[in-house]
Amino acid sequence: MAIPLLLANLCATGVLIGLIWTIQLVHYPLLAAVGTDAFPAYLAEHADRITFLVAPWMLLELVTSAALVRTHPAAVPRWMVRWGLALCLAAWAATWFVSVPIHQALADGFDPVLHRRLVDTNWLRTALWTARGTLSLLMVWRLTTAVPRPETR
Numbered sequence: 001m002a003i004p005l006l007l008a009n010l011c012a013t014g015v016l017i018g019l020i021w022t023i024q025l026v027h028y029p030l031l032a033a034v035g036t037d038a039f040p041a042y043l044a045e046h047a048d049r050i051t052f053l054v055a056p057w058m059l060l061e062l063v064t065s066a067a068l069v070r071t072h073p074a075a076v077p078r079w080m081v082r083w084g085l086a087l088c089l090a091a092w093a094a095t096w097f098v099s100v101p102i103h104q105a106l107a108d109g110f111d112p113v114l115h116r117r118l119v120d121t122n123w124l125r126t127a128l129w130t131a132r133g134t135l136s137l138l139m140v141w142r143l144t145t146a147v148p149r150p151e152t153r
Contacts, residue, residue: 002073006143009064009084010136015057016091017133023050024126028119032112039110047103058095061132062088075146076139084135091128099125 027046034042065088068081102118105111 002068002071002076003143005064005067005071006073006076006136006139008060009068010133010140012057012061012064013129013133013136016054016061017129019050019054019057020122020126020129024119024122028115028122031106031110031118032115034110036110040107043103043106058092062092072139073143073146075143077142080135080139080142084132084139087128087132087135091125091132094121094125094128 027050031039031043031046065081065085068076069078069085072078072081098121099118102114102121106114106118
């Protein structure tokens with residue numbers, strides 16, 4: 001059961017890495033080009049669409065990260081899965097306590113200072129998910145390169 005959990009975790013994290021880098025380098029910077037009249041409706045539509053796309057992967061990542069703390073392959077050290085969960089929780093915290101409030105403040109209209117804050121602070125989430133992905137890859141690498149233990153009877 002632990003190996004499918006680890007692979008599902010890696011998959012979810014991989015998807016989230018792709019999404020966060022796209023948001024960081026493409027989506028958020030382009031918010032400045034929307035125009036002031038269309039901005040509130042555009043941002044609301046962005047929030048609806050991105051939530052629909054991101055939420056299932058974030059939930060899968062959270063559930064599998066927590067489950068891996070309880071049950072993980074023997075080849076993967078406990079500290080790795082604990083750090084994996086910590087990085088996952090940190091990404092959630094950055095989302096809810098940094099990004100969401102900025103989105104809410106921007107909902108009334110474009111503000112260049114808030115927009116810059118959104119782009120700048122999103123680097124934290126980008127770094128957290130990238131670190132999680134690196135750690136997830138290391139866990140899978142540990143699993144695939146582990147020397148099999150002899151069976152004991």
